[in-house]
Amino acid sequence: MVVTSIIHIVTFLVIVLGILVLGLLTSWVDRKVTARVQARVGPPWFQPVADILKLLGKETLVPETSARAVFLLAPLFGLAGVALAAGLLGHVLLWPDVGFLGDVVVLVYLLIIPALAVIIGASASGNPIAAVGASREMKLVLGYELPSLIVIATIIYKSGFDLRLGQIMNGQMTAGWNLWSISGIIGFFVLLLSTQAKLGLVPFDVPEAEQEIMGGTITEYSGPPLAMIKISKIMLMAIMPLFMIVLLLGGVHFKGLSVIWSILKYVVIIVLIVLIRNTNPRVRIDQAVKFFWGPMTVLALAGLILAIWGL
Amino acid sequence: MSLTRWGLKKSPWVYHVALSPCNNCDIEILDVLTPRFDVERFGIKLVGSPRHADALLVSGSINRHVLPRFKELYKQTAKPCVVFGIGSCALSMTMFRDGYSCVGPLDEVVREIDPNAIIAYVPGCPPKPEAIILGVVKALQAL
Numbered sequence: 001m002v003v004t005s006i007i008h009i010v011t012f013l014v015i016v017l018g019i020l021v022l023g024l025l026t027s028w029v030d031r032k033v034t035a036r037v038q039a040r041v042g043p044p045w046f047q048p049v050a051d052i053l054k055l056l057g058k059e060t061l062v063p064e065t066s067a068r069a070v071f072l073l074a075p076l077f078g079l080a081g082v083a084l085a086a087g088l089l090g091h092v093l094l095w096p097d098v099g100f101l102g103d104v105v106v107l108v109y110l111l112i113i114p115a116l117a118v119i120i121g122a123s124a125s126g127n128p129i130a131a132v133g134a135s136r137e138m139k140l141v142l143g144y145e146l147p148s149l150i151v152i153a154t155i156i157y158k159s160g161f162d163l164r165l166g167q168i169m170n171g172q173m174t175a176g177w178n179l180w181s182i183s184g185i186i187g188f189f190v191l192l193l194s195t196q197a198k199l200g201l202v203p204f205d206v207p208e209a210e211q212e213i214m215g216g217t218i219t220e221y222s223g224p225p226l227a228m229i230k231i232s233k234i235m236l237m238a239i240m241p242l243f244m245i246v247l248l249l250g251g252v253h254f255k256g257l258s259v260i261w262s263i264l265k266y267v268v269i270i271v272l273i274v275l276i277r278n279t280n281p282r283v284r285i286d287q288a289v290k291f292f293w294g295p296m297t298v299l300a301l302a303g304l305i306l307a308i309w310g311l
Numbered sequence: 312m313s314l315t316r317w318g319l320k321k322s323p324w325v326y327h328v329a330l331s332p333c334n335n336c337d338i339e340i341l342d343v344l345t346p347r348f349d350v351e352r353f354g355i356k357l358v359g360s361p362r363h364a365d366a367l368l369v370s371g372s373i374n375r376h377v378l379p380r381f382k383e384l385y386k387q388t389a390k391p392c393v394v395f396g397i398g399s400c401a402l403s404m405t406m407f408r409d410g411y412s413c414v415g416p417l418d419e420v421v422r423e424i425d426p427n428a429i430i431a432y433v434p435g436c437p438p439k440p441e442a443i444i445l446g447v448v449k450a451l452q453a454l
Contacts, residue, residue: 031351035349040351044321047321050318053317058390061389214360218363
């Protein structure tokens with residue numbers, strides 16, 4: 001009993017570390033491609049690692065007006081949520097048959113935690129700029145969660161109301177990818193833009209807009225807590241594309257040539273995200289919410305109705 | 312060399328502090344951050360909050376009006392941090408040395424707050440972007 005739980009804990013840690021390494025690599029690719037798009041050379045491959053290590057060695061400053069405990073615990077809360085999500089998703093990818101009923105719902109909940117932690121931390125910091133950032137983050141979360149949840153509901157409908165992520169992934173091996181239908185293409189488009197907002201990248205980086213509200217939600221953070229927020233962001237950057245692959249693109253497989261095929265799917269989604277990021281200016285928060293609650297929700301609902309019709 | 316110190320050398324995030332400059336040095340600092348000079352090669356990034364900064368790029372001869380703000384700002388910066396005096400004004404105050412409003416130079420002001428502060432200079436009126444990059448890279452290697 002003790003031995004199996006130790007094995008489980010070690011497996012979980014290895015999966016989380018694997019997702020972290022993948023995320024570090026992805027965030028470097030993001031910065032490098034951005035630099036190439038702007039005709040620059042860009043940072044060396046170890047840049048994200050250097051950033052994190054540096055932040056871990058810096059002083060932690062706590063503002064006088066902040067709620068100290070909440071301010072310092074919020075990043076930990078967010079990191080814990082992301083790590084759990086990484087463990088759950090990695091486990092599904094490695095052993096698709098061992099999932100439990102409803103793990104897709106659990107994953108959706110866990111993926112909201114980092115945004116929630118950022119809102120709590122920013123509100124606790126006692127800084128007016130961070131408060132503006134927190135209010136924007138709150139509106140953005142309400143905005144992008146609605147269409148992306150409708151898309152996830154569409155996919156659950158298409159897989160015959162199976163709430164296990166492993167079954168959704170395996171079902172696509174026999175029935176073909178969820179992407180290859182009109183509702184699937186609509187779902188991919190909506191989910192891609194929601195991912196953009198969830199990762200806090202331009203056009204939807206309103207809560208952190210460096211040029212107008214100086215980092216917004218993370219203004220008051222320094223040192224190790226800031227490193228934790230950055231690590232959660234970096235891990236989310238690996239989790240969200242993998243989640244999209246599982247839901248729409250037939251999942252990730254590790255046998256023989258399908259490894260290359262899986263890497264290709266991952267790279268395509270990352271390239272799409274980086275290109276959207278580099279070719280669009282930042283929108284205002286009201287425009288972002290209107291965009292997600294207007295066209296995106298209508299599209300997602302159309303996708304759901306088309307899926308019920310069997311398209 | 313510890314890992315965190317290595318990280319500090321490889322990713323210094325800078326915060327731009329203008330302490331009553333004539334704007335020439337500021338324009339040169341902004342030049343450094345353009346794609347032409349691409350300081351992200353060295354991991355240098357402009358940040359919006361002193362809490363995130365590892366290096367303060369200070370320009371100008373410091374006058375009485377900005378002094379309390381600068382003191383506050385230095386205390387808000389997470390240590391260890393490096394203070395860079397960009398341009399001759401921050402270095403020696405040049406022709407503003409006897410000015411009634413000026414309290415500089417930079418090193419005296421910073422030492423007053425923190426005797427162990429790390430201070431580096433890039434002389435010039437204004438220094439060229441290449442000189443600023445060279446100064447920052449040399450100072451970080453000496454860290």
